[in-house]
Amino acid sequence: MVKKVAIIPARYGSSRLPGKPLLDIHGQPMICHVYRRTASISFMDSVAVATDDERIAECIRAMGGDVFLTDPEHESGTDRIAQVAREMGLSPDTIVVNIQGDQPLISPEPVLQMVELLEQNRELDMATAACPMHPDEVDDPNRVKVVLDSSYRALYFSRSRIPFDRDGSAPSWPGYLRHIGIYAYSNRFLQKFVDLPPSWLENMEKLEQLRALENGFNIGVAVVDQAPLDVDTEADLEKVRNLMVQGS
Numbered sequence: 001m002v003k004k005v006a007i008i009p010a011r012y013g014s015s016r017l018p019g020k021p022l023l024d025i026h027g028q029p030m031i032c033h034v035y036r037r038t039a040s041i042s043f044m045d046s047v048a049v050a051t052d053d054e055r056i057a058e059c060i061r062a063m064g065g066d067v068f069l070t071d072p073e074h075e076s077g078t079d080r081i082a083q084v085a086r087e088m089g090l091s092p093d094t095i096v097v098n099i100q101g102d103q104p105l106i107s108p109e110p111v112l113q114m115v116e117l118l119e120q121n122r123e124l125d126m127a128t129a130a131c132p133m134h135p136d137e138v139d140d141p142n143r144v145k146v147v148l149d150s151s152y153r154a155l156y157f158s159r160s161r162i163p164f165d166r167d168g169s170a171p172s173w174p175g176y177l178r179h180i181g182i183y184a185y186s187n188r189f190l191q192k193f194v195d196l197p198p199s200w201l202e203n204m205e206k207l208e209q210l211r212a213l214e215n216g217f218n219i220g221v222a223v224v225d226q227a228p229l230d231v232d233t234e235a236d237l238e239k240v241r242n243l244m245v246q247g248s
Helices: 031-038 055-064 075-088 109-119 186-193 200-207 209-214 234-245
Strands: 004-010 046-050 067-069 095-097 126-132 145-148 152-160 177-186 220-223
Touching: 004 031, 004 075, 004 186, 031 046, 031 055, 031 234, 046 055, 046 075, 067 075, 067 234, 075 186, 095 109, 095 186, 109 126, 109 177, 109 200, 145 200, 152 177, 152 220, 177 186, 200 209, 209 220
Parallel strands: 004 046, 004 095, 046 067, 126 220
Antiparallel strands: 095 177, 126 177, 145 152, 145 177
């Protein structure tokens, strides 16, 4: 059985919500909710947080969790995850799952489907998830769109509306797909990926996964019913607080 390790990148700085991982949700920092939810996923062998900030690290230590302080010069959460995977001494075949630090309502279902997709398809280099997108979100650049081939591999990710229905009459149109920012990859591929220079499309769209596509790697996409709510704004934070009160 291949070992599965979840690593949660958590950066203190945020242009819209400074100190986002430490924002309070019913008496606990958001990152603690993310850690606890991820740790409750039954097939995970271990969970760790990768952070650049001692305040975040202290919150995880206080709840008895595993946390690693990473290089503050890292450009992305994936770089932080790769550093932690090296420090943990993970084998090349270990499946590393990237759970975002702003997903306090993360559930096992999309993570399981994503990991199973990676395990069952040897031609895939990494896996991620997507769900149907509400029509009101299609032109929101903060909602990333993805288009797939017939084998559920990603063709392209964009902040723009893709595909573009020129005539407005596409037959049997299933609707736009929203990318969910969780990933699974072998540690072997993860270390290879972070050694690649940022790509042209990646820099243009500010979407790191485009680096994999531009370098010819295959990304499998598990399509699930809905996305966990990301906390990007104060309104999102209030929604999460209300959902947790309701027991969601």
